[in-house]
Amino acid sequence: QSFPQNRLCAFQVTPRTNRFATVGNVSGSVQLCENTTCCVGYYRVIDGQPKVDVLACDIVEKSCPDATCKAQKRFNGRQIKCVCNTDLCNSNITWTPESAEPPPTYSYFLDKLKKAIILTGTLVVLCFLLLIVAAKWRSQFKKKKSATRLETRTIKLNKEKPPFLDDYSVSRLCSCQTTKTSEIDVANIELQQIVGNGHFANVWQGKFQGSTVAVKVFPAGWKTKFTAEKEVYELPLMKHAGIVHFLGTGRKLDGGSWLIVLQFAECGSLHSYLCKHTTNWKSSLKLCRSLSQGLSYLHSDLHRHGLHKPPVAHRDFSSSNVLVRADGTCVLCDFGCSTILHSCSGHHHWQSHTTNMEGHAQLGTLRYMSPEILEGHVNLRNSWCLMQGDIYALALLLWEIWMRCSDLFEGGIAPQHLLPYESELGANVTLERIVQHVVHMDERPSIPKHWETLPQGSVLQELLTDCWDCDPDARLTAQCVADRLVSLESCCTP
Numbered sequence: 001q002s003f004p005q006n007r008l009c010a011f012q013v014t015p016r017t018n019r020f021a022t023v024g025n026v027s028g029s030v031q032l033c034e035n036t037t038c039c040v041g042y043y044r045v046i047d048g049q050p051k052v053d054v055l056a057c058d059i060v061e062k063s064c065p066d067a068t069c070k071a072q073k074r075f076n077g078r079q080i081k082c083v084c085n086t087d088l089c090n091s092n093i094t095w096t097p098e099s100a101e102p103p104p105t106y107s108y109f110l111d112k113l114k115k116a117i118i119l120t121g122t123l124v125v126l127c128f129l130l131l132i133v134a135a136k137w138r139s140q141f142k143k144k145k146s147a148t149r150l151e152t153r154t155i156k157l158n159k160e161k162p163p164f165l166d167d168y169s170v171s172r173l174c175s176c177q178t179t180k181t182s183e184i185d186v187a188n189i190e191l192q193q194i195v196g197n198g199h200f201a202n203v204w205q206g207k208f209q210g211s212t213v214a215v216k217v218f219p220a221g222w223k224t225k226f227t228a229e230k231e232v233y234e235l236p237l238m239k240h241a242g243i244v245h246f247l248g249t250g251r252k253l254d255g256g257s258w259l260i261v262l263q264f265a266e267c268g269s270l271h272s273y274l275c276k277h278t279t280n281w282k283s284s285l286k287l288c289r290s291l292s293q294g295l296s297y298l299h300s301d302l303h304r305h306g307l308h309k310p311p312v313a314h315r316d317f318s319s320s321n322v323l324v325r326a327d328g329t330c331v332l333c334d335f336g337c338s339t340i341l342h343s344c345s346g347h348h349h350w351q352s353h354t355t356n357m358e359g360h361a362q363l364g365t366l367r368y369m370s371p372e373i374l375e376g377h378v379n380l381r382n383s384w385c386l387m388q389g390d391i392y393a394l395a396l397l398l399w400e401i402w403m404r405c406s407d408l409f410e411g412g413i414a415p416q417h418l419l420p421y422e423s424e425l426g427a428n429v430t431l432e433r434i435v436q437h438v439v440h441m442d443e444r445p446s447i448p449k450h451w452e453t454l455p456q457g458s459v460l461q462e463l464l465t466d467c468w469d470c471d472p473d474a475r476l477t478a479q480c481v482a483d484r485l486v487s488l489e490s491c492c493t494p
């Protein structure tokens with residue numbers, strides 16, 4: 001299906017960027033767009049001069065309000081991107097090296113001063129509002145004190161979180177959202193053996209109401225971590241085959257540890273599973289499909305039966321934070337770093353809500369961090385960036401799974417399991433080394449050369465490169481990955 005305007009764009013790609021050839025019919029140095037009215041240009045700045053990386057139609061329809069291709073700096077000015085909406089407009093880029101880095105001027109400082117004044121004003125208003133709210137709460141509290149004994153007892157039990165604060169946190173997420181309580185009686189939980197030691201919690205295998213469960217035990221001091229994770233599990237409509245089932249929360253009486261009770265994943269983490277097992281093509285696809293479907297569900301914005309599940313960015317997506325069930329499917333877990341996105345004014349105005357670590361772009365596990373996160377180029381106000389970071393990590397997980405698929409290796413012998421970049425950077429990576437490797441050298445885990453000769457090899461390669469692209473906007477969505485995997489199932493059985 002062609003776009004009504006059939007935009008014509010200048011076309012030039014390199015072997016690394018030849019996936020752009022698929023987004024329209026190419027004739028020589030011109031491309032007729034299929035999905036968009038936007039032309040794009042990507043350039044690398046070498047010795048102060050832009051060198052073409054890609055000239056093509058954009059991959060998907062996005063906003064491109066300008067008729068000419070105006071340069072936007074990326075990655076500290078080492079890359080330039082431009083988008084425009086007239087025929088062949090990407091053949092000329094409007095770019096001046098000087099304008100890329102405007103020197104601080106008088107108006108620049110004035111601007112800073114203005115911002116400081118606005119910030120101070122906002123703080124004064126906030127303090128004033130807080131005083132009013134505190135006074136209101138005090139008077140409410142006094143009224144309640146004279147009410148029944150039972151009511152007084154409830155307030156005491158909740159004294160860390162007065163009732164009006166509940167209303168505040170709900171409206172902070174979004175007025176359309178409801179929270180549910182998930183308290184369970186810890187006396188009914190039997191802890192049997194430790195199955196995982198995380199940074200913040202120990203995970204136990206246990207028994208609850210006759211079933212085997214996993215119990216994540218946070219020490220009393222890690223209440224913020226516990227609350228952050230609980231908030232995600234308690235979102236409406238979080239029950240999905242690709243997300244570990246949440247059964248409830250509780251607090252141990254001795255010592256006050258916080259507990260999250262979850263469905264038990266019989267095969268442990270994906271990382272430990274891949275260390276112990278190789279897969280065949282079918283079982284590897286099952287792992288990959290359930291993984292991308294779970295992530296797609298987590299990222300989705302759902303309205304069902306009067307309930308609303310906002311999109312959630314995982315932000316610590318790694319093979320240790322994915323579990324494998326006995327039926328060979330993956331489920332997502334560990335939402336301690338996740339961000340709940342909320343919007344009451346339409347899809348384009350998502351904002352992030354993090355209970356803890358607000359304002360920290362670099363959350364998660366170093367080797368799974370996307371180039372833009374490693375460089376600190378993530379705008380936390382634009383929460384789609386966080387989802388795009390998850391997609392980069394998804395690509396690394398797919399690579400980990402396929403590198404253990406015997407059907408993709410000669411003689412059916414897959415190499416031993418390695419983490420992404422483990423063969424290049426070793427088992428312990430440092431920020432400097434991974435930034436150098438992934439951001440500056442634009443390196444990715446190596447894809448075996450012989451995959452080119454396999455029936456599904458080029459599709460796998462394309463899928464990985466489309467997901468770990470250095471341009472977050474060029475990455476696929478998790479749903480698109482799931483769809484491509486479905487088509488692989490029918491077309492390529494080795």
Ligand SMILES: Nc1ncnc2c1ncn2[C@@H]1O[C@H](COP(=O)(O)OP(=O)(O)OP(=O)(O)O)[C@@H](O)[C@H]1O
Pocket residue numbers: 195196197198199200201202203214216244262263264265266268269320321323333334336
């Ligand atoms: N539901 C479960 N079923 C079986 N094993 C589990 C389950 N949940 C967690 N585990 C095991 O416990 C490990 C740690 O769990 P989790 O990642 O949730 O803890 P954490 O303290 O948040 O870890 P991190 O160090 O990644 O922050 C997992 O890698 C896995 O091996």
